[in-house]
Amino acid sequence: MSNHDVISTDVLIVGGGPSGLATAIELANQLKEKGEEKRIMLIEKGSEIGSHILSGAVIRPKVFKDLLTAEEFDGIPFDSQVTTDVTVKLNDSGEMVLPFHPPYMNNDGNYIASLGKVCKYLATIAEAKGVEIYTGFSVDDMLYNADGKVAGVKTKDTGLDHNGEKQKNYQEGTVVEASITVLAEGTRGSLAKKVIDRFNLDSGKNPQIYSLGVKEIWSVPEGNIEAGAVYHTFGFPLKDKSEFGGGFIYGLTDNRVALGLVVGLDYADPSFDTHAAMQIWKTHPYVSKFLEGGKVIEFGAKTLPEGGWNSMPKYFDDNLMIVGDSAGFLTTARLKGIHLGVRSGICAARTAMSAFEKGDTSKNTLVEYEERVNKSFIYKEMYPIRNMRAVMNDGMVLGGLKMGVQLVTGGTCLFVPKTISDADETQKISDYKGVPFTERFAGKLEWDKKITFDKVTGVFHSKAMHDEHQPVHLVVNNQAQFQSSNIEEYGLPVAAACPAEVYELHTDRNTGAKSLRLHAENCVHCKTCDIKSPNGGITWTTPYGGDGPEYSNM
Template sequence: MDNATVYTDVLIVGGGPSGLSFAIRLADSLKEKGLKRRILLIDKGNSIGSHIISGAVIRPDVFGELLPDVPIDQIPFDSKVSSDTMYMLSEKGNLKVPFHPPYMGNKGNYTASLGEVCRFLAKKAEEKGVEIYPGFAMSDILYDERGKVIGAKTIDTGVDHHGNKLENFQEGTRVEAKLTVFAEGTRGSLAKKLIEKFDLQKGKNPQIYSLGCKEVWSVPEGNIAPGEVYHTMGFPAANFGVFGGGFIYGLKDNKVALGLVVGLDYADPTFDTHDAFQIWKTHPFVAKFLKGGRMLEYGAKTLPEGGYYSLPKLYVDNALLIGDSAGFLAMPALKGIHLGIRSGMLAAQAALTAFQRNDFSENTLKTYEQSVKQSSIHTELHRTRNFRQGFMKGMIPGVFHFGTQLVTGGAGFFGRLKTHPDSEATKTLAQAKKPLFKEKYKDLEFDKVLTFDKATNVYYTGVAHDDHQVPHLQINDPATYNAVNIQEYGAPCQYYCSAEVYEVHTDKEGNQELRIHFENCLHCKTCDIKEPAGGITWNVPNGGNGPDYKYM
């Protein structure tokens, strides 16, 4: 990959489960039809899997369809789910929920490291002739003179903090393709541009998100068995009217994956998901699983929760949206891996038709969206189409709405429920309900045994960024930001960011400004989602930059 133009038949942006499943299915389909086409997949992580993080409990059936010749025991799942229990937590106590909430059972599923699964899928894709290039960040979509997508371009390198070209400047590579597939994951930066340019969200609910913080621990034998699955509701998120809950998954080799996931539609500008996660770990029910153990890894990511009514149009001329970039995640199960894989397979079906017709127009690619509507993706999303919106005004209204949806096949008593962008939910310091999160936990301390501050957690992500580049986090209007986002909202970014990227600096005269430590960024995109008035934009940094997850 140099600064010359690269030509390919298919360009896939993103090496997660949806992009890899698209590549595998298309390669197999082309071979069956005797067609030879170049499939090129590019991922911004320094290796496949290095930016992949998920809970994860995976539904395995779709792998049998994707890789029919691969026995299930060859797929690197961790452990088959052996028990599955939900608990309601108060500040000190817990109550076992005597039944599984609808759609949340995990019988027959597997705990896994999604990064390991993606590395396995990448190997299978390469065996089928797919070219995979990690370590390259695609920063711009390419259009022809008619405004149609013709590929994407990698980021220019050798540029300093101020945008000045250095001696080692290299213009990004243009990758032109007949078909470009956007599989960047949640809030993909190119997918976001594509959706805005072609108004693909028109008539749909705005997408809403959650943020999850996760750790992997090594614990003494006997703390938890492989395949044990626990989910929690209530404390501490419910104390602040925040939608969310925790998970604890037993892994092999005496490891445990655990995390807290909260909806980003909360009002308190000082709510801190990372700190809430650490507080959650101190609960006696959670702490017992970690006693005597040590943390191995930490990470954070956002998830699209809007569901059926927030799905954008999935195609334009010469381009498709798949996986989390399209919002394929089922609530309340909070599962999207199997949906992402299936979306990749269905998109590959449409791509094959396009190659057979030599026609990559909307008229051909619309068969992808049509096949989604006829698939199990539609079934899963449609039956819970109002679930997440029902909780936007609190837990009690949410439970009521969910109850009505269960007896009406997902419709509820009020028809389609609306959403608003998560950034609009944040209230100013004056408006927010008291006590604020930062007031209630102003004396919060981290013992660095069970609980950890953000800086310590970041050390366990393997994150690294080139020092000499334009910061990939952009304050869109510094003057307005200082006057409104800092003075009125108290700079929410310093709280919602789970990697201590944002710091408010106060000088001797009392003037405040935001300092950005972009080198800590975990690429979760929360700032791009949650900042009031869209005050911050997340852009891709240099290729290979970011976290380096191993078993997340």
């Protein structure tokens, strides 16, 4: 590639997840219906569609009927329809099965699936409709025209060494100019962060807050679990009012189990470790019975945007729309966002079609995206529980009562706690007055390699790989501040928060000096470090295209 490598397209979609693919498919549908031709390009950083996709996933299927033909819908590779749906309160020594479903948690008519496999299928549908899909290309910069408006993107330069020096195989990234750019990067999108900051799109909004989900897939003996069985847990090992989250256990075909623990990243304890908490959760008899005699076959992790309606940025601007997790389309109460992401893609595609018909891709026309969202089930589902995540900081009892009030009042609730960013919720070691995670679970943090495993074993099962000669994609923004604050005052909380042992706190045996050691090759692209690091200490950037995990069934 050279400085002159420029590609032009009518619509550029960055990201090959459900929202990006839905945008591509619906726009292709609209163009065919109108008898028009436009070029639609989709760029995905994973080596193939689905390789960076992870979700639970229990999917609400109805939205796909608005996107696909009946024949296309019938081909979706759902794993199994939900047949059992149970919610369980765990404690240290036992469990209690709830005799009712918490509001929004009913899964009647839903399907368990590998979202990665669903996305692979959607990609074949999109390509059959004329969408150009390019995998293995990382995008790391936005392009702006002379008026400062979005004009496209630039893919990542390759062939650089650790210091950013050009090597013999250096290739400059390609400029992709587009009339409309749609960002579908998933949670905490790198480009979305840049445009939200540049155009102040989060003005007047609550800060977005996140959770981290750590997931494993197991092969188990016949009879351990039935395909279609869904179990959700809350309680153990999380501490009420200090950690928000719960576990999931899903029965898959071929005697497989998908299970994981999802924990909000707004905890105060700088030593809390979601990966370790999941390993402890698996030792509970209610959970371990599903795994007995089995073996782990895949591991992964991702973050989810949990802030809700009040934390969503303005998701359009001149020549720009943001869809799916990048915009925050997720309902924490349902533990679901796939159907919202698909609907956001449909709304964005129809808005793009309208913009082309009017010959106007400015925000004066793209505001129709917001209008379509507000008229869709997205608004009806998200707005009435806009304060749900905030009130749950009051604990399961009081927070649950406030949640009930919101369901009656349409979201209005007194005494809603202020939403604070996850990084700012992290306390310094000297300020934290609770019992540190390692002390709470002393004696339970040795992994047996049968039910419980260390982080490096998880990385192995994620099949994560990175070119180790490239510049490190995890950027420490201020080395001096990071040393004096993140390490000395906080004790490097990202070392515990990261589920893949990317960050290591090294202590010199002779001097006692503490320092950071980075193992960027372990990264599974969850972006927890970018979210949770105090002082904005770490920025996650895209590594070379094709690098990262290679998920097969996530």
